[in-house]
Amino acid sequence: MAGDARPARPRRRGRAPAHPRHHAGRLAPGAVGEELRIARDFWQTTLDSLAAHVAVIDEAGTVVAVNAAWRRFGAEGGAGAGADCLGQNYLRACDAGAPDPYALRAATGLREVLAGALEHFAMEYPVHHGAVRRWFDVCASRFSGEGPVRVVVSHAEVTERIAMEAEAGTRSALLDEIDVSVIATDAAGVVTHWNRGAEALYGWSRVEATGRRVAELVVGDPAPSLGRTGPERRHTGRREGRFILKRRDGSTFPAHVRDTVLRDGAGRVTAMIAVSIDISSEIASEASLTTARNHLQAVTHSMGEGLCALDGDGRVTLMNRAAEQMLGWSSATMLGRRMHDIVHRHAGPGVGPDGCGLARAQRDAVTVRVDQDAFLCQDGSALMVSWTSAPLQTSDGVTGFVVVFSDATRRVAEKEDLRRELSALAWVGRVQDALREDRFVLYAQPILDLRTDEVVQRELLLRLREPGGGIVGPAAYLQIAEQRGLIGDIDRWVIRQAAGLAAQGRPVELNVSGCSLSDPRLIAHIETCLRESGADPAHMVFEITETALVSDQAAALDFAQRLHGLGCKLALDDFGTGYGGFTYLKQLPVDYLKIDIEFVRDLPTNDASRHVVQAEVNLARSFDLETVAEGVEDAETLDLLRELGVDFAQGYHIARPAPIEAHDAHHLMTERPA
Numbered sequence: 001m002a003g004d005a006r007p008a009r010p011r012r013r014g015r016a017p018a019h020p021r022h023h024a025g026r027l028a029p030g031a032v033g034e035e036l037r038i039a040r041d042f043w044q045t046t047l048d049s050l051a052a053h054v055a056v057i058d059e060a061g062t063v064v065a066v067n068a069a070w071r072r073f074g075a076e077g078g079a080g081a082g083a084d085c086l087g088q089n090y091l092r093a094c095d096a097g098a099p100d101p102y103a104l105r106a107a108t109g110l111r112e113v114l115a116g117a118l119e120h121f122a123m124e125y126p127v128h129h130g131a132v133r134r135w136f137d138v139c140a141s142r143f144s145g146e147g148p149v150r151v152v153v154s155h156a157e158v159t160e161r162i163a164m165e166a167e168a169g170t171r172s173a174l175l176d177e178i179d180v181s182v183i184a185t186d187a188a189g190v191v192t193h194w195n196r197g198a199e200a201l202y203g204w205s206r207v208e209a210t211g212r213r214v215a216e217l218v219v220g221d222p223a224p225s226l227g228r229t230g231p232e233r234r235h236t237g238r239r240e241g242r243f244i245l246k247r248r249d250g251s252t253f254p255a256h257v258r259d260t261v262l263r264d265g266a267g268r269v270t271a272m273i274a275v276s277i278d279i280s281s282e283i284a285s286e287a288s289l290t291t292a293r294n295h296l297q298a299v300t301h302s303m304g305e306g307l308c309a310l311d312g313d314g315r316v317t318l319m320n321r322a323a324e325q326m327l328g329w330s331s332a333t334m335l336g337r338r339m340h341d342i343v344h345r346h347a348g349p350g351v352g353p354d355g356c357g358l359a360r361a362q363r364d365a366v367t368v369r370v371d372q373d374a375f376l377c378q379d380g381s382a383l384m385v386s387w388t389s390a391p392l393q394t395s396d397g398v399t400g401f402v403v404v405f406s407d408a409t410r411r412v413a414e415k416e417d418l419r420r421e422l423s424a425l426a427w428v429g430r431v432q433d434a435l436r437e438d439r440f441v442l443y444a445q446p447i448l449d450l451r452t453d454e455v456v457q458r459e460l461l462l463r464l465r466e467p468g469g470g471i472v473g474p475a476a477y478l479q480i481a482e483q484r485g486l487i488g489d490i491d492r493w494v495i496r497q498a499a500g501l502a503a504q505g506r507p508v509e510l511n512v513s514g515c516s517l518s519d520p521r522l523i524a525h526i527e528t529c530l531r532e533s534g535a536d537p538a539h540m541v542f543e544i545t546e547t548a549l550v551s552d553q554a555a556a557l558d559f560a561q562r563l564h565g566l567g568c569k570l571a572l573d574d575f576g577t578g579y580g581g582f583t584y585l586k587q588l589p590v591d592y593l594k595i596d597i598e599f600v601r602d603l604p605t606n607d608a609s610r611h612v613v614q615a616e617v618n619l620a621r622s623f624d625l626e627t628v629a630e631g632v633e634d635a636e637t638l639d640l641l642r643e644l645g646v647d648f649a650q651g652y653h654i655a656r657p658a659p660i661e662a663h664d665a666h667h668l669m670t671e672r673p674a
Contacts, residue, residue: 053155059114059148061091073155090153102126106138113142113151124158135162181276187269189213201255201278203248214274218245245276254279305406306385309392312400314338314358326385326407328378339403343375358389358403365391372408384408427477428484430464435489439465442497443657447509447628447650450642457507457541459650460498461657462490478513487513492525499526501660502535509541509571514548518555523562530566537567541592545573553584564589571628575616585623593620595646597631604636610644617645 047054047067056065063085066074074085085093091110097103102125109121122139137158142151181201184193194209202209204217240258247253255276262271300307306323308316315338319331327343334342340358360368367390374382387405434440444458464472481487491513498510516522530537542563549556549572560570571592595616599609613629620627629641632651641649 050154051156055085055090055153057090057110057114057151057153059150061089061110061114063088063090064150070155110140110151110153113140114149116142116149118142124162134159181274183209183214183218183274183276185214185272185274187271189215189272191217192271198276201247201276202245217248218274218276242279254283256282303404305404308334308339308403308405310339310401310403314340314401316342317400323405326377326383326405327375333378345376358387367391375405386411424480424484427480428486431477431481431486431490434464435486435493439467440490440493441465441471442494442501442660444508444660445650445657446655447648448654450638450646450649455655456648457509457539459509459543460494460501460511460660462494462511463659482513482515487515488519488522491516491522495526496529498540499529499533499535502539503533505539507539507541509543511543511573512559514545514551514556517544517548517552517559523559523566526563526568527566530568538569541569541571543571543573543594546575549584549588557584557587560588560590582619585619585625590623590625592626592628592648594628594630600629600631600637600641600651601633603640604634610640613641613646614644621645 044065044067047065048069050067051069053070053073054067055063055070058064066086070085091107094103094107094110097106102123105123106125109118109123112118113121120139120141122137124135124137127134127136135158137156138153139156140151140153142149179197179200181198182193182195183191183198185191191209191212191214194204194206196206198209199205202218209217238258238260241256243255243257244252245255245257256279257277258275260273260275261269262273264270300318300320301322303320303322306326307318307320308323309318311317315336316331316334319329319334324330329342344358358373367388369386369388371386373385373387375385375387377383384407385405386408387403389401389403392400392402441463443461443463445461446455446458448454449456462474462478464474464477466472478487478490481490494510495512498508501508512522529535530540544556544559563570569591570589571594572588572590573594574596575593593616595613599612599616603609603613617627626647627645628648628650629646630650632638632641632649632653634653637651638649638653
């Protein structure tokens with residue numbers, strides 16, 4: 001015998017075979033022999049009818065009877081004897097199998113039954129021949145009846161049952177090793193199997209759960225908010241979905257559950273198996289992925305550049321809003337189509353996908369940048385773009401590509417904007433340095449009285465002296481100073497210098513930025529400069545542009561009135577370019593109208609300019625104002641201005657702007673145009 005021992009199982013005590021009933025009275029000797037023969041035949045026939053392999057042994061262990069099944073069993077090599085083994089000692093056959101533990105155990109058990117120590121003995125033992133593995137159940141029962149002690153030994157093959165039990169054990173062990181919960185119940189919902197995964201998931205031990213109704217242990221509610229993976233399928237007896245389940249401690253968790261109902265051949269429910277998996281991590285991952293997807297969508301849609309994600313074949317899988325707006329194609333139209341076929345089809349039949357830079361970038365799986373290309377838009381126009389293609393790298397290799405493109409013309413404009421911004425920032429520093437180091441200087445340009453042909457005052461013009469000695473005009477930095485809040489400091493510096501010149505008896509005109517008109521500190525600063533310098537306020541003429549006046553009439557009117565209250569004069573510069581009405585001339589205490597250079601420069605050749613200048617002169621006279629013409633560059637223009645009745649003039653023909661210190665005050669007051 002070989003293999004593993006099986007535990008002993010109780011057996012019913014054996015009984016003596018039935019005998020035919022004796023007739024009352026004494027039988028003749030011949031009749032007795034016949035009766036015994038009949039009884040033996042009856043007894044043997046009864047034994048032979050049994051399916052089990054049965055033998056009867058006496059108190060010494062000798063086989064005294066066997067049935068047909070035993071003989072067949074012996075012929076196959078079982079029972080440790082020959083095909084019949086009548087008269088052989090079964091105990092010795094078992095002893096001969098030593099030291100096989102099965103043989104020793106069988107011999108010991110049989111002796112205990114023969115001795116009356118046990119009513120019955122049972123065990124399982126293997127009978128293996130080569131690759132054929134068989135298991136048998138041996139059972140011995142003692143009976144004495146009216147005669148000597150006899151023991152009935154039976155063998156039954158249990159190979160199929162052992163295999164089924166082993167398979168069931170293996171399955172049970174496997175179910176215990178997996179991390180998911182597996183619960184089996186009978187038709188009434190009573191737990192018959194509760195694996196380790198169920199213990200870990202629900203908190204109930206196998207001992208506690210087995211034999212109880214599953215409804216007492218696991219309470220589940222459908223969780224529509226978690227989604228359903230499939231409806232109940234009555235024809236398969238299976239239900240699957242997501243549920244909120246409860247643990248032993250009362251806490252809940254999301255789970256994916258699959259219930260399977262088992263039925264017999266008649267369709268009756270015999271069992272139910274439920275497999276449950278805690279999907280808390282999956283739900284958290286889904287939430288994280290949703291957040292990441294929403295974040296990615298928000299980022300891509302907020303981009304100013306067009307973005308298209310392509311799969312390995314170059315087909316569009318994502319398209320942001322900027323790409324839709326620039327190309328005119330909707331994402332619904334582009335999705336699933338090759339980007340090359342859409343945006344590069346203008347290349348013509350002679351240029352296939354392999355000849356396209358976009359396709360080559362995808363084929364070579366490298367990052368490629370193209371500074372100038374043309375993408376075809378939905379309306380048929382070509383959009384000049386610069387684009388970058390980069391491969392999407394994963395652990396599995398290249399799975400797709402991302403193409404980011406921008407309007408090349410806009411990119412050029414953005415570069416120019418950036419250049420201007422950097423230049424402006426540089427000028428901010430230079431202006432601040434000039435203010436701190438007192439490197440601003442004033443130039444002066446004489447103003448000629450056309451009625452007396454004398455220079456009566458001069459306009460002060462701002463310049464910036466570079467550390468190297470170069471002079472920079474205001475066009476390079478004045479607008480930047482206005483935009484960056486530095487113009488107020490410049491205006492106050494000019495006013496302080498102008499007051500000093502006016503205090504020397506030099507009438508001057510100076511420009512004030514429109515940005516400073518609403519600064520309440522400006523008038524106070526003018527008043528302080530006049531007081532500290534002792535200058536005559538009438539020697540200071542402040543110029544404000546018509547454009548500044550029109551853009552903020554309230555601030556300009558307040559400034560003009562307060563300035564006039566100090567005794568200073570006011571000139572309206574660039575008159576005729578502000579496109580404003582003339583109502584403000586009635587309200588504004590203006591002394592001079594300065595005719596813009598645009599109407600003066602072509603005065604000898606343009607009748608329209610002459611009419612405008614004449615109209616301005618007439619308008620000024622109607623308001624009792626004087627006129628000043630700017631930009632006089634030749635004698636003919638100067639003569640025409642006199643004819644038209646203009647009061648004052650300035651320009652290169654009269655004198656170019658020059659540094660204050662380069663001119664003697666008396667010379668400036670008396671110089672004449674050549």
